[in-house]
Amino acid sequence: MHKQISKIVIVGGGSAGWITAGILAAKHNCKLSPSVQVSVIESADIATVGVGEGTWPSMRATLKDMGISETDFIKQCDVSFKQGSKFVNWQTGENDAYYHPFTPPVGLPEFNIAPYWLAVKDKVSFADAVCTQGILSEKYLAPKQISTPEYAFNLNYGYHLDASKFAEFLKQHCTENLGVEHIQGKVIKVNNDNEGYIHSLDLESQQAIYGDLFIDCTGFSSLLLGQHYQVPFESKKRILMNDSAVAIQVPYESDSSPIASCTISTAQKSGWTWDIGLPTRRGAGYVYSSTHCDDTEAQQTLFEYLQNTGVPANVLDKVTPRKISFTPGHRKEFWHKNAVAIGISAGFIEPLEASALVLIELSARLVSEQLPQNREHMAIVSNRFNDTFNYRWQRIVDFLKLHYVLSKRDDSEYWKAMSSADSTPDSLKELLELWKYQTPSKYDNQQAEELFPFASFQYVLYGMGYETQLSESDIKPHNVQESQRLFKENQQHLSRLNQALPSNRELLNKINQYGLSRI
């Protein structure tokens, strides 16, 4: 019988480290009960990557569970609301666009409306027929009103935020309110016990840090899983070729410039640009394949995009983009012995669907809720953790690849390579074959907590103009009636919200002035 798992040591600050610390400490009530202790070792001279600026709606529950006031978070982390993604030029490259909103299609979970939209698909886009969020996002409207309580919504939303302010904000909350210990220092050596479990970490200051469970939030260096345990890395570059990014921050034209409701992803010659509107600035970048594009061309593409979206040339003369290189993929194991990788140390992929922060939340929640009592218990929990996250990564890769394989673009070598059959996983090919005959449905969800539920597949599939040919027997008259009622309901909902919702800028100004109420 091994001793209790009670001391958890997180290596690395940044978003991953502090989100993990917050989730663990809040769940196990570290401030008041000494049974679980959480420490974060953070080195002042290791910079965080800090590009994760888009969250999923799951972040609302994550923050709420940590006991954070949404008003404080919004005020301190330069936060705006994210209601989904807008994909521009992905289909043909000729000014096409579609939305993948966070609000699921009307009728779900009881009624799958997609089969009934197919009959009217030439008249109205899928997203606009089944959801109001795309149209309202196009008008820069906010997902709620000033009288809507914290974390509640009229339209489902996540956040756009300043990643470095967010990490600082969480650090303060974790150390002041949640009883997390903050250790300044740099890990220089990892020590195993005789069973090969990590026993302690030596810091540069000669101090040794002991623990029962170690969480690796060290980013690209992957100190514990990668360097120490030499867990192999599984590259996905053959499928998703983007391995580089240039990122930049640009000011708005004025304090009253509208703030976009969605992340805008615009397909480019050898990748795509992201565009994220925070209250005080825009964050933009170009993710590309270094095989198909060099750094100079990448910067040029990014600058052209920014100029076309209103950034004056003299502003661009003063800024230098930051370059990030990565190998897309993930560790073969995320939890080895008593070390768990969370965040970039576990894997990294192009941020096309902003999967980075949500994976951190899900990983930390699973560790926290399934926290093993001892090593025997841990062996089982870690196996299950690895199965779960291997499956999740496979689904992420498939879902991201979906955006490319559906494209009709063939204007560059990059697009030809990205949409080619031999770069497409069999699992995705099979789904695409299936969806020739039926729409994505609840039968496509294999796990209870699917990262991308079938509704997301519907938005992308039909946003990109995929053809599903149902058989006549799939369409039931009483369901046609129900679908018409739902289409109408969506329209009514739209005109109500259009009247009631303030613009993003207006609401954020009001939150700064009055705050959101908890009830």
Next chain:
Amino acid sequence: MTNTVLLNSIDHKDVRVVTSFGEQYGDNVWYTATFPLEFRSIQAHYPIFFQKDPNTGGFYPVAMTGFQESENLFLEGDKWNAGYVPLMIKRQPFFIGKQDKLEEGKTTEHRVIHIDLDSPRISDSNGQELFVEFGASSPFLTEMADMLETIHHGMETNQAFVQSLLKYDLIESFTLDIELNDGSQHNMIGFYTIQEDNLRTLDKDALAELHQAGFLESAYMMLASQSNLRNLIDLKNKRNGL
């Protein structure tokens, strides 16, 4: 539409204000804003709940006079059938305005009376006169000025009142379900009330703090005012001939 201007004895010397009630004067409101200073009178006749200001999201207390938009169950023709009419109704068509005044090199803010000249209460032949000989205020206008002053202080207390209640988790949202004599069910959302359990279990420091500010009394008056819901339902049944 409103056309609110600063009241003065020259431009408005012949203006009269109608003080009777009626739908035509916009009295068909289903709730009206109030404040702790007025609770003692209000709670004798109307249920008091909280609403949210759509402009700021902040809570403020309201006296209920109906169950739906444009329904004032106390209004019957030109009569208001209650022993007390809320000040926010009685002050019409006047508003409190603010004016900066430069005195000895310093700018200070003064409260002034504004009047809505588009209000249907404005008349040149009927109602109360505002000014008497030589531009002096009429007794009616003096009374109105006092009332506006009371409202102004009352509204200021609201903020402190709500802050104190929020601090101790004493506000909760609720849905009001009413059933009329014909068995029809109606529910109203968007109202908030005092969280009774938390109020009863306040520790002695919190109690002392609320008591000193006078808010403990106000909170209990709000609870007591809920018994007026029965009367409001009776009025509704009566109006529907039930």
